[in-house]
Amino acid sequence: MAAAPRELLALLQQFTVETDRYVDTVSVRDDLHRTDLNALGIMMGAARAGVTVTPGMLRQALNLSSPATTALIDRLGQAGHVRRSRSSVDRRQVHLEMTEKALDTGSRLFAPLAREVEAALSGYSPTQIELLSDMMRKVTAATVQARQQALGGPPE
Template sequence: MSHCREDSFLPVQRIVYALSKARNLLTAEMDVALAGTGVSGSHISALLVLSRGIARSSVGLSRQLGINSGFVTRVVDHLERQGLVRRDRNSPDRRVVNLTLTEAGRNLAARIAEIVPAVLNRRLAGFTPLEFAALCRLLGRLLDE
């Protein structure tokens, strides 16, 4: 079934517009909540994915987060300058660069894990538990998870 058609295109009604606007609102709110930490909303996912061992390289981050390798490089460069991430060459294959959180990076990831839910809970305060579960389920389907 086709849900979107050219003849009924209205940008404000498009799912891409709504998802993009929701992401931008959340990122701006995260930036405010993270003020003084040296990182912004665009760094949160990378720090949390690395802290949980879900990815251990830039390629892994790119795949896991669904972002291009150039953006991942800029994020990792920033985190490395902040002393939060260390790049280590894989000894058997020097082309592979492993990413490791420093102690400061692990501490900040733990703080972020406390900050992010508060921001999300403020944005989601009007949702009932059933609406929240439905939102998560539908977004999972959209992402094919």
């Protein structure tokens, strides 16, 4: 492997470590479990995509057991971050909705990080941002594929 890709991989690894450290810092400061923050992040992404979140979806996305998923949803509900509702189509199915408190908490926790990253990217042209975005999409897809392979399943 050439030196440039090796350095880029090292920088991506360092970015991942620093992102994890940031999440650990804000989760401890606000008495939230890391899994709770991950669940809220998944729910925010689903909301942006117009996808309804169910307990099963969270269980699969977070690789949790059913009891652990129930405990997670109970914690988020008790903290006022998530509201459960029944599907109007199939009353057996539970839908999960983020509350305003969850959105406010997420904003408060991640706005500083977003501001800093936005400032770091501000010197790049729109063409460079598109190139970096394309790279990150591909790196993310490669990471998902590697995770699937590590689980012994087919690539997504």
